[in-house]
Amino acid sequence: MPTPRVKMPATAAKGEIFEVKTTIDHDMESGQRKDKDGKPIPRKIINKFTVTYNGKQVFWSEWASAVSANPYCSFFLTATESGTVEMQWHDDDGQVYATSQKITVA
Amino acid sequence: MRKTLMAATLAAVAAGLAVQAQADPPFDPKDPKMAPFIAGAKRSGYTFAEPETRAMQDDDFTNPGFLWVEDGKKMWSKAEGKAGKACQDCHGDAEKSMKGVGTVYPRFDPHAGMLLTLEQKINQCRTERMGAAEFKFDSKPYNAIATYVKHQSFGMPIAVQTDGPVAPYFDMGRRLYYERRGMSDIACKHCHEDLAGMHMRTELLSQGMPNGFPQYRLKWQTLGSAQKRIRGCFDEVRAEPYPVDSLENTVLELYATWRANGLRVESPAVRK
Amino acid sequence: MSQLNRRTVLAGIGAGAAAMAVAPQLALADKAAADDMISKLINGAKPQDGKVRIKLPQIAENGNTVPFTVTVDSPMTEASYVKAIHVVADGNPAPGVASFYFTPTGKAEVSMRMRLGKTQDVRAVALMSDGSAWQVSQEIKVTIGGCGG
Known part of the structure; x- marks a missing residue:
């Protein structure tokens, strides 16, 4: 089971722009490689990454097989209110890996 | 070509x-x-x-290597094997007990009577002390625990x-x-x-x-x-x-x- | 975790040329196909040069893991913000790398790491909330061969 890592501030001033750094361990199997017997290895990648802030979708991304293994993605949000930032990684096989972090906005 | x-x-x-x-x-x-x-x-x-x-x-x-460090950190306190022990039960806090350990491997192990790499030493611990199976070479846990242990010596000079x-x-x-x-x-x-x-x-x-x-x-x-x-x-x-x-x-x-x-x-x- | 060896990937691409009829997705993308894809993503807008910056290494030590950062000049307010950034690598087996979708928050900047099969131009195209599109293109040299390649 892939384990996400997220780094973002625990507190921020209202209106402050903060960076969210994310990464997750995943092979991002491209579907273009062959195994030792010459058979194609089926594609298995994370194809979508979504971010909500207190339930509202604020950023999302669609990924192709050109995204490197153990995908890293960082982006910026504005601190509007205290609450939760939740991230979800959607795997080709239907699994969803999720994690969230609290932020206190003063 | x-x-x-x-x-x-x-x-x-x-x-x-x-x-x-x-x-x-x-x-x-x-x-x-x-x-x-x-x-x-x-x-x-x-x-x-x-x-x-x-x-x-x-x-x-x-640094993507820290995905393995984080994994190894979790493994350190997780009991495995017939002895029901985790690394932590014998070695305590890795940040103290493992400091410097990564600078001296490969080293001669008197107990095994031979030269061991850090990964081989960890597997020896698993089979002999924990009653657990060896980690397979290059598997996720094999690399994660070794990286976590080695990282405790970060910044220290190599001294084999x-x-x-x-x-x-x-x-x-x-x-x-x-x-x-x-x-x-x-x-x-x-x-x-x-x-x-x-x-x-x-x-x-x-x-x-x-x-x-x-x-x-x-x-x-x-x-x-x-x-x-x-x-x-x-x-x-x-x-x-x-x-x-x-x-x-x-x-x-x-x-x-x-x-x-x-x-x-x-x-x-x-x-x- | 399986090992993703670029030599294997490249071998796959080479084999793909012979097997194109069977597996068209293995054909190398060309600029026309990439243009077509981008056009659909930005609702047929004509991208103009400017507003978008892409930070790439001059030389990718290995094409398997190439870090990039895309930044777009935008106030990111309700009145004016970046709706999407599309990153495209024409020289890859499939041109699409990633699409990033924004709302009026933070700033219009993203970082990630991508796979590049060879030396090529990487394009980033931004679609703004007013419907206009802006782009940048930059060449990157990808080391092939040798111990790291």
């Missing part, structure tokens, strides 16, 4: 022909940021890396011993390091001593210092051990690699690690 050219280039080196010497653009010896990665004439692979690769290593978050019971292993390692091999008919020392800092085709040759293992390689898109990297080198000179954990591969790891004595542990390093 590419393989043929590569072999031809390596053959030219083997024949003692001139190899185009080129300055190494990313490295400025006067840059204070490079100081932690140099010890006398010894240079970590970090100093041979492109700025973007160094930046990836510098930040504990952007070569005397006493280690001496015969060391002598064998040195002999293999200087032995020509493979279709290219070259030895470790040709690239990593004689030609370090020069380009072989597009390849900027480093001194082959293993102070960052287990390390994340951009080429692998994953993290791996020194044992795995040495086997990769053998492939690259078109030689038959020694088996994983064989005496030959382990004494080569010992000799290569001894060459890095004095350089600081960077595990998990990021390399091309």
Whole structure:
């Protein structure tokens, strides 16, 4: 089971722009490689990454097989209110890996 | 075609022909940021890396190797095996008990009566103390626990011993390091001593210092051990690699690690 | 974790040329196909040069893991923000790398790491909330061969 890592501030001033750094361990199997017997290895990648802030979708991304293994993605949000930032990684096989972090906005 | 050219280039080196010497653009010896990665004439692979690769290593978050460190940290306190013990039950807080441990492997283990790599020592602990199965070479947990343990020595100088019971292993390692091999008919020392800092085709040759293992390689898109990297080198000179954990591969790891004595542990390093 | 070896990937691409009829997704993308894809993503807008910056290494030590950062000049307010950034690598087996979708928050900047099969131009195209599109293109050299390649 892939384990996400997220780094973002625990507190921020209202209106402050903060960076969210994310990464997750995943092979991002491209579907273009062959195994030792010459058979194609089926594609298995994370194809979508979504971010909500207190339930509202604020950023999302669609990924192709050109995204490197153990995908890293960082982006910026504005601190509007205290609450939760939740991230979800959607795997080709239907699994969803999720994690969230609290932020206190003063 | 590419393989043929590569072999031809390596053959030219083997024949003692001139190899185009080129300055190494990313490295400025006067840059204070490079100081932690140099010890006398010894240079970590970090100093041979492109700025973007160094930046990836510098930040504990952007460094993908920390996915393994985090995993290893969780494993440290998780009981496994018939004895119902976790690493923590015998060794306590890894940040204290494992500090420095990563600087001395491979080392002679009196209990086993032989030279062991850090990974082999961890597997010995698992089978003999925990009653658990060995971790499979290059598996996720195998690399994660080793990286976590090695990372506790981050910044400390490598200090492997070569005397006493280690001496015969060391002598064998040195002999293999200087032995020509493979279709290219070259030895470790040709690239990593004689030609370090020069380009072989597009390849900027480093001194082959293993102070960052287990390390994340951009080429692998994953993290791996020194044992795995040495086997990769053998492939690259078109030689038959020694088996994983064989005496030959382990004494080569010992000799290569001894060459890095004095350089600081960077595990998990990021390399091309 | 399996090892993703670029040599294997490249071998796959080479084999793909022969097997194109069977597996068209293995054909190398060309600029026209990439243009077509981008056009659909930005609702047929004509991208103009400017406003978008991409930070790439001059030389990728290995094409398997190439870091990049895309930044777009935008106030990121309700009145004016970046709706999407599309990153495209024409020289890859499939041109698409990633699409990033924004709302009026933070700033229009993203970082990630991508796979590049060879030396090529990487394009980033931004679609703004007013429907205009902006782009930047930059060449990157990808090391092939050698121990790291």
